[in-house]
Amino acid sequence: MMKIFYSLILFVLLLSTGCNNEIFITDFLPGHIEGFTLTETNNVKEITFESDNWNLINISGYRGDYDIKAYTLDGQETYLPFKQKELGTVHCTSEFIDFSIEKREGNKLNFILNKNLFNESLDIIVTVGNEYKEENIRLDLSPTPKFQIDSVVYDWGKYTISSFGKIDLVESLIINNSHASQPVTFTFYPYRYSKRKIQFYPDDASIAWPDESFERYFGIPLPQITIPDIAGSELVLNDTQIPFGPHSQYIDAKLDKEFAVQVTIDPYDARKICIYNELEEYGIPYQIYASHPKTDEKLQFHGMLRCTNVIDYLIFKEKLDENEYE
Secondary structure, three states, X not given: OHHHHHHHHHHHHHHHHHHOHHHHOOOOOOOOOOOEEEOOOOOEXXXXXXXXXXXXXXXXXXXXXXXEEEEOOOOOEEOOOOOOOOOEXXXXXXXXXXXXXXXXXXXXXXXXXXXXXXXXXXXXXXXXXXXXXXXXXXXXXXXXXXXXXXXXXXXXXXXXXXXXXXXXXXXXXXXXXXOOOOOEEEEEOOOOOOEEEEEEEEOOOOOOOOHHHHHHHHOOOOOEEEEEEEEOOEEEEEEEEEEOOOOOEEEEOOOOOXXXXXXXXXXXXXXXXXXXXXXXXXEEEEEEEEEOOOOOOEEEEEEEEEEEEEEEEEEEEEEOOHHHOO
């Protein structure tokens, strides 16, 4: 009787194992999973599993904000984790990234990189498994091409020019001739340090343009665009180019740096010599159109371009009190 009892138990165990061999015998992804890199030119990767008894569980790693949306193969919205053997796709997007993970067949998983505008690679971890085992698949998303500026449009009918009372201090020097009985003369070069200030402003002045956004959109260095110059009382396009970005920029005023002015200080006198550049300022509305070469996304920037131009110089000889130069 004992022998018959043990034989019955063995039969039941074999029967049970046969009914669940998919879970207990088939390992959906045996061995260690090597990470891989997606790039601009190699932007698709397919992994084949040993079986289909697994599901897509989670996507993690990069800690920035991005949307994760899951869909069934017929386009209906679903959610992670997928049910075991469930097919579908997951689309991960933000202002700067775009990649997909697709399970269109029971034993295959596809990874597709569409866009990574960050200037560094992103480390993403994809978790797959079932109730008995989980595996992490690590993928590296390399930077992809940036947006390109397609055109720059200025509203030539709405520019403004102003020069009233605008000056810029470019050099100062204290000359103490208070103990001398003879005058002293110094040479100054009022255009040696002359600069033009240029800045792109958004339409809404309360908006702060983050530095990193421009670098992510367009890369480093930022793209150069041609800006208007002033000739007489008109704006014209010559060959002046500056990078398109959020900060004030300073470029050479292209004046005669060797132009010299003599300044004489009388005997028994002390003065602070201040060299100013007299400025005119002009502004013109702009629109900049950009597109992404791969995703065909469009960007528009619009606002007011403001520039200064050096038109003359002023020299002030400020009288000093004794305690200001002793």
